[in-house]
Amino acid sequence: MSAAGHRTSHQPPGIARFEARATDADLDDLRARLAAARLPETETVDRAATGRRRWRQGVPLADLVDLVNYWRTGYDWREFEARLDRIGQFRTTIDGLGIHFLHRRSSRADATPLILTHGWPGSIVEFVDVADELAEPKDAAAPAFHLVIPSLPGFGYSDKPATEGWGTEKIAAAWVELMGRLGYDRFLAHGGDWGGNITTILGGRFPGHVLGIHTVFAEAPSGVTTDGLTELERTWAEQTRHFWRHRAAYAKQQATRPQTIGYSLVDSPVGLLAWILDKFAEWSDTEDSPFETISRDRVLDDVTLYWLTRTGASAARIYYESHNSLDPDLRVDVPAAVTMYPRDIEKCPRPWAQQRYRQIVRWREPERGGHFPSLEVPGYFVEDVREGLAAVLAAHPTRVVAG
Numbered sequence: 001m002s003a004a005g006h007r008t009s010h011q012p013p014g015i016a017r018f019e020a021r022a023t024d025a026d027l028d029d030l031r032a033r034l035a036a037a038r039l040p041e042t043e044t045v046d047r048a049a050t051g052r053r054r055w056r057q058g059v060p061l062a063d064l065v066d067l068v069n070y071w072r073t074g075y076d077w078r079e080f081e082a083r084l085d086r087i088g089q090f091r092t093t094i095d096g097l098g099i100h101f102l103h104r105r106s107s108r109a110d111a112t113p114l115i116l117t118h119g120w121p122g123s124i125v126e127f128v129d130v131a132d133e134l135a136e137p138k139d140a141a142a143p144a145f146h147l148v149i150p151s152l153p154g155f156g157y158s159d160k161p162a163t164e165g166w167g168t169e170k171i172a173a174a175w176v177e178l179m180g181r182l183g184y185d186r187f188l189a190h191g192g193d194w195g196g197n198i199t200t201i202l203g204g205r206f207p208g209h210v211l212g213i214h215t216v217f218a219e220a221p222s223g224v225t226t227d228g229l230t231e232l233e234r235t236w237a238e239q240t241r242h243f244w245r246h247r248a249a250y251a252k253q254q255a256t257r258p259q260t261i262g263y264s265l266v267d268s269p270v271g272l273l274a275w276i277l278d279k280f281a282e283w284s285d286t287e288d289s290p291f292e293t294i295s296r297d298r299v300l301d302d303v304t305l306y307w308l309t310r311t312g313a314s315a316a317r318i319y320y321e322s323h324n325s326l327d328p329d330l331r332v333d334v335p336a337a338v339t340m341y342p343r344d345i346e347k348c349p350r351p352w353a354q355q356r357y358r359q360i361v362r363w364r365e366p367e368r369g370g371h372f373p374s375l376e377v378p379g380y381f382v383e384d385v386r387e388g389l390a391a392v393l394a395a396h397p398t399r400v401v402a403g
Helices: 024-035 051-055 061-073 077-087 131-135 168-181 194-205 231-246 249-256 258-267 269-283 296-309 312-322 378-395
Strands: 002-006 016-021 089-094 097-104 112-117 145-150 187-191 210-215 336-339 360-364
Touching (some): 016 077, 024 269, 024 296, 051 269, 061 269, 061 296, 077 097, 077 296, 097 131, 112 168, 112 378, 131 145, 131 378, 145 168, 168 194, 168 312, 187 194, 187 378, 194 312, 249 258, 249 269, 258 269, 258 312, 269 296, 360 378
Parallel strands (some): 112 145, 336 360
Antiparallel strands (some): 002 016, 016 089
């Protein structure tokens, strides 16, 4: 992997334009490893099983073989590198750690700064297909945004922390510093998964900088009960409990022994692919394959980014740093828009969410979508973010636009 960074006269001090190019040798090595992969035998589930039952033991062998063959012979990483360049890539150093981010400014004079934060096993890949529409809406009445899309520490082209301490609280503070360096003293924030956790912290800890938030993640404070919940909300609560009791071994592993699983994730592209594909399949709103709604290329963009940057272990450490660490006493008083997608792995009933997010100005429960809405239902996602943040801005007493 070769990378070039340089600061032009158009960039604020401390911000360097960034380009990343995988070497031909890196890509040849990846293809050679894929061709030489040692695979296990076929899973022992009923051969007649269909839909989600096929995935009961994890990624089915036939599905993995098909995707590995496409990765080796048909997938084009260079096209994704070009897409990142078109959006605009940059790096800066915060608290001694290099942070990579995309920065897509809108041409609209009334655009509002918005930071979008991804989670795991996602990356900046989650937002490449929606960036242009959020920055340059065709409808002049729709809100426009100056987008900042950072790579979490240990993910993608951000540096890997060499010491403990880069948990979600520190990341949120780093995001405030990042936005300030770009001239965005007041801004909006969106996120899901770990990005939703960080967005919650941004809204709760930094109300002087954060105008409001849009999140597809809401975590209730401790001590809530099911008293007064609707039947649907009780179902959500039970589904979330079931997930953490029976389907969260990946989180326990990464929260307790990230280094151990990291050797496999950094050494084996097939192992990395299976580890991540399993989550795209289980957490998306599909019945038989994640590719019913998410393109193969987008999943491989994500996995290849992890592979080329050797971040399987360092990304897993966010669980070690921050799993179950959201302050139970943290309250968010800035305006908040919350969306709970039906097939997400965690769904928080609104009465519970309101105990943490004190000013929910818009709440939505769409009919479709899972854990990766920007990839699964991008059209709905864009409209939801626009409408949610429009409601947030309308509720804010002093809307401040940084241009």
